[in-house]
Amino acid sequence: MRSTSSPESVLVALGSNLGDRTRNLRRAVGALREVISVVRVSSMHETEPVDAPIGSPLFLNMVVAGYTTLSPEDLLRTLQEIEQRHGRVRRGRNAPRTIDIDLILHSANLRRSPDLTLPHPRYLQREFVMAPLRELHLAWFDPVSGKKLGG
Numbered sequence: 001m002r003s004t005s006s007p008e009s010v011l012v013a014l015g016s017n018l019g020d021r022t023r024n025l026r027r028a029v030g031a032l033r034e035v036i037s038v039v040r041v042s043s044m045h046e047t048e049p050v051d052a053p054i055g056s057p058l059f060l061n062m063v064v065a066g067y068t069t070l071s072p073e074d075l076l077r078t079l080q081e082i083e084q085r086h087g088r089v090r091r092g093r094n095a096p097r098t099i100d101i102d103l104i105l106h107s108a109n110l111r112r113s114p115d116l117t118l119p120h121p122r123y124l125q126r127e128f129v130m131a132p133l134r135e136l137h138l139a140w141f142d143p144v145s146g147k148k149l150g151g
Helices: 021-032 072-085 127-135
Strands: 003-016 037-041 045-047 059-070 100-106
Touching: 003 021, 003 127, 021 037, 021 059, 021 072, 045 127, 059 072, 059 127, 072 100
Parallel strands: none
Antiparallel strands: 003 059, 003 100, 037 059, 045 059
8 A cells, every 4th residue: 555655634425325324334434543543523414315216215424534644546445445344335326325435535636537536526516525524614625626625
């Protein structure tokens, strides 16, 4: 795994709409603490699924802010491994899932590749990310728009 020379700020969004959603999110946050120095964790927000199959269950969503020395690509791989360890089965785009962990921001890093886009596309328009993010009162800025994040 590649490390950065110093810790980078990261924002991660989590969601669950299968099984014990609260337990799924709590376990995922615990696993994140192994690779992210967690600074702030939002409360859980129940939301309607976005662009999901008809009849999909409601989501619980939250965000976690912290620091990591992992590169964006290595952090993404680690997040996907955490999803898999916690029962995530990829059944298609936006299908119901036990856990979904998205890398939203990795400091001011910008990426556009088939595997990783930073900042995460459309996160500024996703209320299920922005509502929990506003709770954190971060003095962080979106690296593309310059918009202040976190309320």
